[in-house]
Amino acid sequence: MCGIVAYIGPREAYPILIKGLHRLEYRGYDSAGVCLLHDELQIYKCKGKVSELELFIDGQDTSGTIGMAHTRWATHGEPNQVNAHPHYSMNKSLAIIHNGIIENYGTLRSELINRGYVFTSETDTEVLIHLIEDIKENEKVELEEAVRIALNQVIGAYAIVVLSKENPDMIIAARKGSPMVIGIGKDEFFVASDATPIVEYTNNVVFMNDEEIAIIERNKELIIKTIRNKTTTPYIQKLELSLTSLEKGGFDHFMLKEIYEQPRSIRDSMRGRLHLEQGIISLGGIREYEQKLINARRIIITACGTSWHAGLVGEYLLEDLARIPVEVEYSSEFRYRNPIISEEDIVIAISQSGETADTLAAIELAKSKGATVLGICNVVGSSIARATHAGIFTHAGPEIGVASTKAFTAQVIVLTLMALKIAMKKGTITQSRFFQILSELETIPEKVELTLKKNDEVKAIAKIYKDVRNFIYLGRGYNFPVALEGALKLKEISYIHAEGYPAAEMKHGPIALIDAQMPVVVIATRRGTYEKVISNIQEVRARKGKIIAIINEGDEAVKKLADHFIEIPETEEFLVPLIATIPLQLLSYHIAVMRRCNVDQPRNLAKSVTVE
Numbered sequence: 370m371c372g373i374v375a376y377i378g379p380r381e382a383y384p385i386l387i388k389g390l391h392r393l394e395y396r397g398y399d400s401a402g403v404c405l406l407h408d409e410l411q412i413y414k415c416k417g418k419v420s421e422l423e424l425f426i427d428g429q430d431t432s433g434t435i436g437m438a439h440t441r442w443a444t445h446g447e448p449n450q451v452n453a454h455p456h457y458s459m460n461k462s463l464a465i466i467h468n469g470i471i472e473n474y475g476t477l478r479s480e481l482i483n484r485g486y487v488f489t490s491e492t493d494t495e496v497l498i499h500l501i502e503d504i505k506e507n508e509k510v511e512l513e514e515a516v517r518i519a520l521n522q523v524i525g526a527y528a529i530v531v532l533s534k535e536n537p538d539m540i541i542a543a544r545k546g547s548p549m550v551i552g553i554g555k556d557e558f559f560v561a562s563d564a565t566p567i568v569e570y571t572n573n574v575v576f577m578n579d580e581e582i583a584i585i586e587r588n589k590e591l592i593i594k595t596i597r598n599k600t601t602t603p604y605i606q607k608l609e610l611s612l613t614s615l616e617k618g619g620f621d622h623f624m625l626k627e628i629y630e631q632p633r634s635i636r637d638s639m640r641g642r643l644h645l646e647q648g649i650i651s652l653g654g655i656r657e658y659e660q661k662l663i664n665a666r667r668i669i670i671t672a673c674g675t676s677w678h679a680g681l682v683g684e685y686l687l688e689d690l691a692r693i694p695v696e697v698e699y700s701s702e703f704r705y706r707n708p709i710i711s712e713e714d715i716v717i718a719i720s721q722s723g724e725t726a727d728t729l730a731a732i733e734l735a736k737s738k739g740a741t742v743l744g745i746c747n748v749v750g751s752s753i754a755r756a757t758h759a760g761i762f763t764h765a766g767p768e769i770g771v772a773s774t775k776a777f778t779a780q781v782i783v784l785t786l787m788a789l790k791i792a793m794k795k796g797t798i799t800q801s802r803f804f805q806i807l808s809e810l811e812t813i814p815e816k817v818e819l820t821l822k823k824n825d826e827v828k829a830i831a832k833i834y835k836d837v838r839n840f841i842y843l844g845r846g847y848n849f850p851v852a853l854e855g856a857l858k859l860k861e862i863s864y865i866h867a868e869g870y871p872a873a874e875m876k877h878g879p880i881a882l883i884d885a886q887m888p889v890v891v892i893a894t895r896r897g898t899y900e901k902v903i904s905n906i907q908e909v910r911a912r913k914g915k916i917i918a919i920i921n922e923g924d925e926a927v928k929k930l931a932d933h934f935i936e937i938p939e940t941e942e943f944l945v946p947l948i949a950t951i952p953l954q955l956l957s958y959h960i961a962v963m964r965r966c967n968v969d970q971p972r973n974l975a976k977s978v979t980v981e
């Protein structure tokens with residue numbers, strides 16, 4: 370949450386900063402601001418999106434070859450101009466941008482007020498810059514040392530960049546709990562919350578570690594120290610991120626582009642792992658832990674939001690195929706409820722961004738209890754990818770739309786490969802069944818492609834229901850997580866209230882909501898509990914609810930019962946989530962567009978939830 374970008378080098382900083390902010394806007398868009406350093410620290414900031422900041426700055430002096438910029442997701446203090454970043458220190462000789470939360474800001478603030486500091490904003494960030502100024506002035510230390518001493522007094526999470534009028538050729542950056550990447554170009558440096566603002570200029574990057582401070586000076590080598598004052602050697606990595614993957618590529622929204630990318634992203638997530646001809650699945654990232662997985666007495670999956678839904682599919686897969694008991698935990702609950710974890714447990718953390726604060730904390734908790742922690746992550750170099758003992762990357766490519774789409778299907782594919790691999794090794798499925806499943810897996814990208822062709826039909830349904838106030842989504846077995854995911858997609862981007870429910874649970878409460886105004890999306894694919902789901906559809910019909918059914922091709926029985934239906938290709942029961950999710954993603958997309966909602970940047974949300 371919150372996007373940070375900074376630049377120092379021979380070029381004009383402003384265009385690089387603005388472009389960087391646009392790339393990072395998915396991290397928060399409550400307010401935005403820029404600080405340019407040429408003689409003075411010049412700050413421009415306003416409420417709203419980066420485009421509003423550009424209008425606000427239009428015509429002003431934006432010269433300078435060093436600067437920093439911020440796009441905010443508000444935590445402390447409402448989204449307005451005063452609370453927008455950057456923030457000055459009291460004498461205006463320093464400025465800061467910050468991503469994270471300073472938990473002890475109240476105490477620090479009171480102490481600083483007692484020492485005569487005056488606060489202009491309600492943010493926790495302003496506390497930090499006043500503290501740095503206070504240390505610098507009173508202890509007569511250099512900027513980097515003042516930052517280091519201040520950070521030792523801070524409890525909480527931060528990624529910060531500090532500029533000083535007295536050090537016009539220097540950027541100080543530091544992180545703990547919030548991500549930070551440094552790009553190293555020829556005679557220039559870039560700092561950002563992720564690599565997207567950097568990739569255009571250089572692919573040499575350093576992913577900073579927690580409690581590290583970077584001292585970045587014009588025409589000098591990068592220096593990294595810990596907040597305990599120990600110098601470390603920067604580990605320079607090559608970025609594998611293409612610029613085109615960060616553009617909309619002719620689509621109206623990133624979300625739509627990402628929905629349509631799924632045949633490719635599913636294929637990429639299987640590539641090099643599924644070898645149909647040899648009849649093997651190889652998962653290099655977790656090879657060392659294969660035996661441990663085979664012997665596992667229990668697996669705990671931890672994640673948030675859509676990744677949690679993928680985890681739920683994972684539970685069914687691992688129990689069904691590999692016969693290992695699985696618990697799926699919301700990271701935010703798991704981390705605070707003293708869970709029973711032992712060294713024999715395997716914890717799988719799932720995260721698209723790899724930066725979700727609660728999931729990161731759950732990982733640390735599991736590690737502290739001796740568990741083996743494996744990650745399923747989309748972003749290489751992210752905090753979660755680095756915090757886990759080993760893991761598998763989903764090769765979904767950058768997901769920029771705030772609503773997760775292609776990351777979900779990629780996570781499910783990776784979980785499927787994992788479950789199948791363990792099942793085969795454990796002998797819980799036969800070899801012939803294994804081969805049969807591998808061949809079916811190979812057809813999934815094509816089946817997703819065929820499902821995407823139903824776009825116009827989905828759009829027509831969206832038109833009918835775009836103005837309703839509530840939706841119910843029902844599914845059973847593997848389709849229950851699909852129902853949850855369908856409901857989440859709808860509420861987050863269209864602001865229509867939606868509930869996902871196990872179809873049979875409906876009669877224990879939600880059935881009271883059903884009347885002629887209630888659209889009920891039912892995932893009613895053949896196999897599994899198909900017959901039971903038909904009974905659930907009848908129950909909805911009896912109360913005049915409107916049925917939108919996701920069915921397999923040619924299912925005349927459900928067609929007769931439904932008000933609307935979308936046909937999808939048939940597949941193995943446990944692979945259905947990969948296909949059935951697609952029309953639900955499209956449905957929420959079209960409804961949101963028709964309601965004139967900001968699909969890629971829904972209100973109050975951010976892509977990377979780095980605060981708890």
Ligand code: F6R
Pocket residue numbers: 673674675676677719720721722723724725728771772773774857858861976977978
């Ligand atoms: C929903 C969505 C969120 C994320 C959740 C976890 O569309 O995007 O619910 O799934 O914030 O994020 P990651 O997967 O990055 O840990």
